[in-house]
Amino acid sequence: MSTPLTGPWWKHAVCYQIYVRSFADADGDGVGDLPGITARLPYLSDLGVDAIWITPFYTSPQHDHGYDVADYCDVDPLFGTLTDFDALLGRAHELGLRVIVDLVPNHTSSAHPWFQAALAAAPGSPERARYLFRDGMGENGEEPPNNWKSIFGGQAWTRVEDGQWYLHLFDTTQPDLDWTHPEVPAMFEDVLRFWLDRGVDGFRIDVAHGMYKAPGLPDADYSAPHPVGPLDQDDPSMVDLPSKDEPMWDQPEVHNLYRRWHQILASYDGDRMGVAEAWTATPEAMAHYVRPDELQQTFNFHWLSAPWSAAAFAEVITGTLDAVGSVGASATWVLSNHDVIRHVTRYGGGARGQARGRAALLAMLALPGSAYIYQGEELGLEQVAVPPELRRDPRSLVTGLVGRDGCRIPLPWGGEQPPYEFGPTAGQPWLPQPEAWAALSVAAQKGVAGSTLEFYREALAVRRTFAETAGDEVEMLDLGADVLAFRRGDLVCLLNCGATAVEVPEGEVLLCSGDVPGASDTTTWLRSPH
Numbered sequence: 001m002s003t004p005l006t007g008p009w010w011k012h013a014v015c016y017q018i019y020v021r022s023f024a025d026a027d028g029d030g031v032g033d034l035p036g037i038t039a040r041l042p043y044l045s046d047l048g049v050d051a052i053w054i055t056p057f058y059t060s061p062q063h064d065h066g067y068d069v070a071d072y073c074d075v076d077p078l079f080g081t082l083t084d085f086d087a088l089l090g091r092a093h094e095l096g097l098r099v100i101v102d103l104v105p106n107h108t109s110s111a112h113p114w115f116q117a118a119l120a121a122a123p124g125s126p127e128r129a130r131y132l133f134r135d136g137m138g139e140n141g142e143e144p145p146n147n148w149k150s151i152f153g154g155q156a157w158t159r160v161e162d163g164q165w166y167l168h169l170f171d172t173t174q175p176d177l178d179w180t181h182p183e184v185p186a187m188f189e190d191v192l193r194f195w196l197d198r199g200v201d202g203f204r205i206d207v208a209h210g211m212y213k214a215p216g217l218p219d220a221d222y223s224a225p226h227p228v229g230p231l232d233q234d235d236p237s238m239v240d241l242p243s244k245d246e247p248m249w250d251q252p253e254v255h256n257l258y259r260r261w262h263q264i265l266a267s268y269d270g271d272r273m274g275v276a277e278a279w280t281a282t283p284e285a286m287a288h289y290v291r292p293d294e295l296q297q298t299f300n301f302h303w304l305s306a307p308w309s310a311a312a313f314a315e316v317i318t319g320t321l322d323a324v325g326s327v328g329a330s331a332t333w334v335l336s337n338h339d340v341i342r343h344v345t346r347y348g349g350g351a352r353g354q355a356r357g358r359a360a361l362l363a364m365l366a367l368p369g370s371a372y373i374y375q376g377e378e379l380g381l382e383q384v385a386v387p388p389e390l391r392r393d394p395r396s397l398v399t400g401l402v403g404r405d406g407c408r409i410p411l412p413w414g415g416e417q418p419p420y421e422f423g424p425t426a427g428q429p430w431l432p433q434p435e436a437w438a439a440l441s442v443a444a445q446k447g448v449a450g451s452t453l454e455f456y457r458e459a460l461a462v463r464r465t466f467a468e469t470a471g472d473e474v475e476m477l478d479l480g481a482d483v484l485a486f487r488r489g490d491l492v493c494l495l496n497c498g499a500t501a502v503e504v505p506e507g508e509v510l511l512c513s514g515d516v517p518g519a520s521d522t523t524t525w526l527r528s529p530h
């Protein structure tokens with residue numbers, strides 16, 4: 001059983017992201033579900049995480065695998081029932097695990113009753129006012145109202161039968177809500193309370209920098225440089241940090257919403273929290289989401305998008321700590337999620353990718369704040385090449401690009417062939433698993449010294465010995481241009497990003513991500529009192 005940390009639990013927590021479709025399938029339909037998660041919770045508490053975040057399991061036509069919600073207060077039959085959710089929550093709490101659920105407020109599904117009513121009503125009607133319906137440009141309104149593009153490809157507007165257009169920053173089946181309409185925030189307050197009353201510990205807020213759009217919906221300047229990470233050069237993963245001043249993202253009004261939600265969270269016992277999925281241009285803009293009267297955490301995508309470079313990692317660390325420190329918040333760190341290429345693959349794949357993946361994990365776990373890990377990274381899973389005819393990501397279906405399926409393959413739990421005990425039914429699950437995954441399954445790695453799974457377990461256990469006591473101060477150390485080195489209390493962490501080994505300072509080696517402390521692509525943790 002995990003030992004709960006003291007203080008607000010989220011401040012130093014390690015949170016494990018569960019992509020519900022691909023974690024564990026109890027009913028044998030090839031898609032993961034809530035009872036599947038409940039049955040595997042002991043695995044997560046043994047692993048040593050403090051919390052889980054579950055991606056959307058609400059009623060949904062599944063065009064964007066649950067990020068298109070038709071009923072925010074019910075469970076999709078694909079994933080189970082509300083009773084299954086209560087059972088999951090109860091078991092997680094028994095095991096000392098906190099539970100964060102995903103809230104999708106920027107858009108609903110086009111199957112949501114509000115959007116269905118909007119389609120059935122006339123232009124200018126109150127039903128349409130909850131979404132962003134507009135007349136088109138051009139002589140007969142045949143041009144979209146502005147030049148905005150959808151994140152999933154193509155224009156962000158779709159025309160309905162009577163000639164009006166509606167905005168969707170994502171898929172056509174995900175119409176954006178108009179958050180200036182009072183019924184919209186009122187509905188989401190009810191949704192927050194519905195899940196808080198059931199006992200959830202927090203919310204991951206999807207597209208948390210969305211919701212409010214610049215007044216008048218002005219054209220965007222797509223010629224402005226986007227500070228993209230290295231991840232999207234040949235693949236359309238969503239690491240496309242916005243440039244400053246984009247009219248659809250990061251508008252000041254969104255912060256009043258989080259001030260309101262802060263009050264709602266605070267009105268419940270037990271340190272309930274919100275973590276923002278806000279892709280911001282800079283760490284400073286990121287920190288606005290975690291001002292004292294707003295949300296508790298925000299994902300730090302600047303860490304995830306940094307290239308393999310000691311200088312780049314150091315810059316993100318100091319930039320992040322300065323930014324969150326300036327508002328009195330704590331940091332978060334993340335390497336992978338269900339939207340980006342798995343980090344072992346990003347770091348070159350194969351033996352080198354694995355070595356760098358372990359090294360990056362230890363660097364992240366040494367830092368003050370909270371860390372998020374994504375299901376399957378504890379098994380060393382790599383991005384999978386899904387053939388075009390089997391792709392299911394709407395982004396891929398619209399653009400024909402590779403899309404995000406490759407990081408969403410169902411987990412291998414044991415056995416020699418697919419579905420590797422992902423579910424009880426023989427054969428491939430909803431996305432096919434590679435042949436080579438038998439050796440990577442939980443059963444194949446459990447108890448095996450040197451396996452990625454045992455490495456993660458050990459790293460989390462050792463982290464627990466200093467996470468709360470090493471303090472929030474990080475002092476950068478100069479061990480050469482290729483080495484990221486810092487001290488945090490008695491802990492010294494050094495990540496050698498260079499090609500040659502470096503000498504390790506004096507101290508007791510607590511953990512090393514490779515065989516030899518100080519070696520290339522290796523992180524070493526030392527206990528080294530001042």
Ligand code: GLC
Binds near residue numbers: 064104206277338339
């Ligand atoms: C977020 C989710 C992503 C989803 C999108 C639209 O970025 O992480 O998976 O497609 O929002 O809801």
